[in-house]
Amino acid sequence: MTVRFPVAFAVALLPLVGQAAAPAAPAGTSCANLAALTIPNITIKSANPIAAGPFSPTAAATPLTLPAFCRVEATARPTSDSEIKFEVWLPPAEAWNGKFQGVGNGGYSGAIGYTAMATALRRGYAVASTDTGHAGDDMKFGQGHPEKVIDWAYRSVHVMTEASKLIVRNAQGKFAERSYFVGCSSGGHQAMTEAQRYPEDYDGIVAGDPANNRIRQTFAFLHSWIATHDKEGKPIIPQAKLQMMTKAVVEACDAIDGLKDGIIDDPRRCQFDPVKLQCKTGSDEAACLTPAQVEAARKTYDGVKNPRTGEQIFTGWPRGSEGFGEAPGQSWRAYIMDPQEPMRVGFFKYFLFHDPNWDYRTIDLERDLAYAEQKLPFMAAVERDLSPFKKRGGKLLMYTGWSDPVVPPQDTVAYYEAVAKTMGGMERTREFFRLFMAPGMGHCSGGPGPNQFDHLTALEQWVEKGVAPEKLIASHVTNGKVDRTRPLCVYPQVARWKGTGSSDEAANFACVADVPAGTRRTTTAGK
Numbered sequence: 054m055t056v057r058f059p060v061a062f063a064v065a066l067l068p069l070v071g072q073a074a075a076p077a078a079p080a081g082t083s084c085a086n087l088a089a090l091t092i093p094n095i096t097i098k099s100a101n102p103i104a105a106g107p108f109s110p111t112a113a114a115t116p117l118t119l120p121a122f123c124r125v126e127a128t129a130r131p132t133s134d135s136e137i138k139f140e141v142w143l144p145p146a147e148a149w150n151g152k153f154q155g156v157g158n159g160g161y162s163g164a165i166g167y168t169a170m171a172t173a174l175r176r177g178y179a180v181a182s183t184d185t186g187h188a189g190d191d192m193k194f195g196q197g198h199p200e201k202v203i204d205w206a207y208r209s210v211h212v213m214t215e216a217s218k219l220i221v222r223n224a225q226g227k228f229a230e231r232s233y234f235v236g237c238s239s240g241g242h243q244a245m246t247e248a249q250r251y252p253e254d255y256d257g258i259v260a261g262d263p264a265n266n267r268i269r270q271t272f273a274f275l276h277s278w279i280a281t282h283d284k285e286g287k288p289i290i291p292q293a294k295l296q297m298m299t300k301a302v303v304e305a306c307d308a309i310d311g312l313k314d315g316i317i318d319d320p321r322r323c324q325f326d327p328v329k330l331q332c333k334t335g336s337d338e339a340a341c342l343t344p345a346q347v348e349a350a351r352k353t354y355d356g357v358k359n360p361r362t363g364e365q366i367f368t369g370w371p372r373g374s375e376g377f378g379e380a381p382g383q384s385w386r387a388y389i390m391d392p393q394e395p396m397r398v399g400f401f402k403y404f405l406f407h408d409p410n411w412d413y414r415t416i417d418l419e420r421d422l423a424y425a426e427q428k429l430p431f432m433a434a435v436e437r438d439l440s441p442f443k444k445r446g447g448k449l450l451m452y453t454g455w456s457d458p459v460v461p462p463q464d465t466v467a468y469y470e471a472v473a474k475t476m477g478g479m480e481r482t483r484e485f486f487r488l489f490m491a492p493g494m495g496h497c498s499g500g501p502g503p504n505q506f507d508h509l510t511a512l513e514q515w516v517e518k519g520v521a522p523e524k525l526i527a528s529h530v531t532n533g534k535v536d537r538t539r540p541l542c543v544y545p546q547v548a549r550w551k552g553t554g555s556s557d558e559a560a561n562f563a564c565v566a567d568v569p570a571g572t573r574r575t576t577t578a579g580k
């Protein structure tokens with residue numbers, strides 16, 4: 054089956070029926086012939102038309118239900134040690150929205166993001182994703198392969214983007230009119246890398262819960278693991294107590310934002326001290342914390358500091374992120390408590406010290422951080438001057454969950470504020486870069502706060518029509534049913550209940566300038 058035929062037939066028939074000549078149809082290359090493309094450093098392994106219906110991109114994958122498309126599988130080798138696999142999925146000409154989308158990865162990736170590709174394809178996008186140059190989420194690939202670390206850190210997405218744009222051009226007979234990048238977590242890191250390093254790649258970028266301060270965050274993972282595990286490496290705080298802690302934190306801090314609704318709007322204002330949960334009897338009981346558990350929690354909230362100077366190396370995790378669900382992005386379990394050794398310890402073993410036997414107990418925070426930032430500066434995407442991206446007309450939409458237990462939102466906000474300072478203030482920055490904070494949302498999704506919203510449509514309106522997003526309407530869904538909506542406001546604005554109507558409906562909220570703590574009226578709103 055060749056999915057491009059309908060357009061070709063239509064053009065060929067026009068003269069026969071005596072109608073006025075239509076504008077020349079772009080002369081695209083048929084799907085199968087894309088395999089013969091010669092792009093420097095790119096090998097196209099296959100190009101196949103895929104019929105509409107269920108499709109499994111790999112033998113192990115759950116089938117996706119997709120419209121018809123052309124699947125291109127390729128490998129980029131920008132260096133002799135590179136092996137960057139990527140795919141481009143192309144809608145047939147009549148279904149194409151004229152745009153290209155690159156989609157981001159999670160963790161250390163090692164896999165093409167088929168689900169995200171499917172979402173983009175269904176919207177009519179030509180879409181690309183890469184495995185970032187290695188297989189699997191393990192970090193051993195970096196041992197003895199510094200070029201592969203660079204591929205992971207920034208090069209793979211860029212070479213994927215450049216090659217994909219050419220493949221789209223050849224398939225459709227013209228370049229895409231607009232290009233977008235959409236990613237969360239490591240995808241948010243990739244989004245920031247693209248905006249900072251390759252401002253020409255994308256017209257619009259969505260950066261969700263961005264793990265862009267990667268080196269310091271890795272030091273914070275190590276610090277939090279040490280703080281929450283005993284000498285034998287066993288977790289000090291049992292899993293069952295994490296949810297108990299979140300309940301106590303929310304109870305203590307819910308009303309600070311002026312509305313008692315089970316959500317802490319800004320955990321920076323919550324100073325809950327876990328000593329309040331310390332067991333009175335001195336024993337270890339389910340509903341309270343031992344002194345050691347109190348200390349472990351405090352250190353996780355406080356973050357990692359230079360032991361000599363007291364300088365904050367990286368923020369701690371927000372109050373309210375301890376445990377509010379079972380998914381990996383909804384508690385301290387997956388990235389702090391559950392791992393047998395510090396999360397991402399492979400960074401030290403395979404990327405930094407090239408010593409697979411490196412012992413985390415030998416960490417010297419000051420010396421080793423300085424060394425890491427000197428040796429692997431490209432692993433962090435923390436450039437504050439985004440002038441080149443702004444100048445080329447790029448638009449950047451960033452969002453993050455205020456209860457994220459993986460990438461602390463305080464760091465995301467601090468980065469945004471630092472960019473604003475560099476770029477001439479908040480107002481000038483909002484011309485091209487807007488941050489939306491989602492209270493009560495976990496890592497990229499989930500949580501008690503409204504956490505489902507269409508950031509891409511908002512970004513398209515901004516890029517294509519010049520309509521900058523003032524708010525995003527977010528929904529909270531339980532068992533497939535929307536039970537709460539609320540606007541996510543442009544930072545530093547916050548959503549304030551108007552005082553009448555249900556506090557579960559977005560229409561009853563306004564985005565307003567935040568007011569200092571202590572000057573708010575607290576309301577308990579009903580439905």
Ligand SMILES: [Ca+2]
Nearest residue numbers: 307312314316
């Ligand atoms: Ca609240």
